[in-house]
Amino acid sequence: MNNSGNMSRSGLGSLVVIAAVLGGAAAAFAYTAGWLSPGRLTPERMIAALAPPGGAPLGHRRNHAKGICFTGVFEANGNGRALSRAKVFERGNYPALGRFNLGTADPNAVDATVRVRGLGLQITAGGEEWRMAMINPPFFAVSTPQSFHDLLIASGKKDPDAMKTFIQANPEFAAFATWAKTAPWTASYAEEPYHGLNSFIFTDAEGGEHAVRWSLLPAAPVVPISQTELEKRGPDFLEQEIVERVRASGPQRWTMVTTVADPGDPTADPSKAWPEGRRTVQVGTLVVQQIEQERDGPCRDINFDPTVLPRGIRLSDDPFPAARSSVYRKSYDLRAAEASDYPRTGTAKP
């Protein structure tokens, strides 16, 4: 009897141990998944903040939702090899695939209402892919992914003080606001520069490392146009124009220019442009040869995740590419699951 009493006491103790192990493991799992931290900035929260008042654009990218595909080549001139051993900088032509787009969560937005224009690009060289997504302002609106989330929340609020409060907390936004007010509008995707804004590290053949940013500068002459004049040309003028321009005038070109940071230049903050006079290297030319509608086009299936990099290019201390990768993946998962809301030609919605 004494013996069995001991047994049941130790049995009870063992059950407590088992329960504690399982409970602890489950709690740690829930914590890691963020279920116990509603304040954590997750890709879901970023995507919720991007959604326009009318709801998320089902079947479309959650941001830069309006766009049109292109294919072409990247003509590397070989100069980039001084900075990076990536195959894509070896002199030669490499297939390119991309997407002109508008910085809006509304796939039906009127072109003249969207200030930011973008370009997604994938270059394939030596079996490796290099993906990027660039925009036309020369610096980013905010310093951190958290600030970008806060900007989306503040700009979506009806309260006029929300933006004021945001700008007080994020003074770097003032430069972007000035750009948005003063930079000329154009009536063509072909006349825009596209800036990578984020800093990356190039590794050369000798193992030397270089912090760089890159831009695509248009060969087409820039013809400024007023916002009202652009609006008169129609809601989808930019897509019609680029189709017509490539059909009538042939391939469109951009020079890819990489800018090398001096020691001490801010690599972690894309809202801070580097000072003038930095070393620049023209590494090649993007040639856009053919335009295709997104619905059935080759860019539809591509997530222009800026962390997809060839050997010879890696991430820097800039926090944005990681955050963008996380959010873009979530956006891709969602739109792939909603493909029937944006049916390809010939696949009727069930």
Add this chain to the structure above:
Amino acid sequence: MNNEAHRFAPIQRLLHWLMAACIIAMLFIGVGMVSTVTPEYPSLILIHETLGVTLLLLVAIRLALRLHYGAPRLPADLPHAIRLAARLSHLALYGFMIIMPLLGLGMLWAAAYPVVLLGGIQIPALLPQSDRAHTLLWNSHVYLGFTFFALVLLHVAAALFHALIRRDGVFRSIAPLPLRNTTAPAE
């Protein structure tokens, strides 16, 4: 087959604990990485993909060892229901170990993401991009991942039940080191 042994072969025990640590790490990295936008995100993805492919190779070795060495017999006095549960849960664990990396690779392929592991090892895509396939594979990977974690917890609970309550030698058969447990196996 060597059913008379009371313990798994040392290489089987080693592989069991090595894979256990990796699988638990995989489950935590998996739920952690998809809920963050921090600079750790790309590294977590890289580790998850590299470890996943490694585990796929390890489970193949482990199955071969299991076929070669077999497993110690369960105690004769183990109730029939528990015996059945043990058999089914082990089958399920092996199933998860095989299917989870395949679903993971498949969902990356179906999304047209290049799969590049640590060390620059490229895994060629065996599936074309497909919205429908990606959605199916991705959902399966996520929900089977949660189920896998639940099953791992059940497995841990059963192991502790054998080690602490029944003390029937079952835990000793897979324990990494000989235990000081003096209780004789319950034959």
